[in-house]
Amino acid sequence: MERHLRKPFQGVLNIVRFNWHFYILAFFLITCLFAITILCSGQLNWICYLIIIGIILGTTLSLIASYYIYDVSNLYSLKWLDDVEIKQENHLLNINAGFDETSYLLKRKYVSSNLTVMDFYNPAKHTEVSIERARKAYPPYPGTLAIETSNIGVPTKSIDCAFVILAAHEIRDKQEQIIFFKQIKKSLKDDGKVIVVEHNRDIYNFLVYNLGCFHFFNPRRWKDVFKKSGLQLTQTKKITPFINVYYLT
The missing domain is CATH 1.10.287 (Helix Hairpins)
Known part of the structure; x- marks a missing residue:
């Protein structure tokens, strides 16, 4: 590792x-x-x-x-998870959009966890050439399951903590986002949680990425998606001025 x-x-x-x-x-x-x-x-x-x-x-x-x-920044050190109650033996779910830089890091942090990794990359929908190049350069985490955003196939109340790190914005349609997070909500145990990490469509990202910032969504959009999917936002933190972490239950 x-x-x-x-x-x-x-x-x-x-x-x-x-x-x-x-x-x-x-x-x-x-x-x-x-x-x-x-x-x-x-x-x-x-x-x-x-x-x-x-x-x-x-x-x-x-x-x-x-x-x-x-x-x-501490984005990939995962220090921003230190205050989150995640036990070593928990069942963790990490969902990516074709380029996975976090599963090995999560497994290293939670060595004894049962980590399930899923990938909703669909070349028909996600046509960015950068993702295709990244997938060729970085093979998927062993055992990664290919899924559809409309059907992640996770048993009800089986997950202690689900992660969607820098991936949810690749689902462009709002209704599809809601359906996706509804399924994650359904997969959570009664005390389960979801952690979503996203760039913001805001002035900070615009200043450094120009029109590229419009590939992301603003926090108001995400909060509405979370609410309509049945998730409760408990806390929002920043990893640098450019990235938000949403803690949900």
């Missing part, structure tokens, strides 16, 4: 590795704009220079933020 521990700069390097097409596009745009400044003169040059500076600053800022979130 030691080989699955995170390495320095792993997070930000994965961002570049799985989304290299965006950086190629940025380089191409900068090259074209420089060519325009050579061929033209006057105010157009200043506009081109401003756009070039904007592209470089935006790209650099997003990489710095990604390094902070995925490599420096």
Whole structure:
């Protein structure tokens, strides 16, 4: 299991590795704009220079933020779970959307737990090329079960704690999200809990990811989904200004 521990700069390097097409596009745009400044003169040059500076600053800022979130913060140390009552022998459920960076970490933290891992990735629905590249680079956790968001197939009242970490936003339809979380709610034991980790669609994520932040949902959307699925939100915490942790029962 030691080989699955995170390495320095792993997070930000994965961002570049799985989304290299965006950086190629940025380089191409900068090259074209420089060519325009050579061929033209006057105010157009200043506009081109401003756009070039904007592209470089935006790209650099997003990489710095990604390094902070995925490599420096305690997101993958799982220290934010220290205050959650999870016993070593509990039955844990971890659901991902095709790219699983947390199952080995959860098993390492809760060594004696019964960990079930599920993956709702559907290439017909989830068409992001970055996820396809990530799946090729990182094989699934052993025994991972492929599921549909409309049918996770977990027995009623069998789970002590369910995790959905940086995955739920891949379910784009709100009604589908509600159905998904209703099934998780049904799978919980009477004292069971759900922990959801998500980026926010807010000013902080917009400043560093620009239009990419619209791939996420705002906290108000999640709270409404949780309420309509029968889950009760007991606490919300932040892992950096960019990510929320929702604790539910």
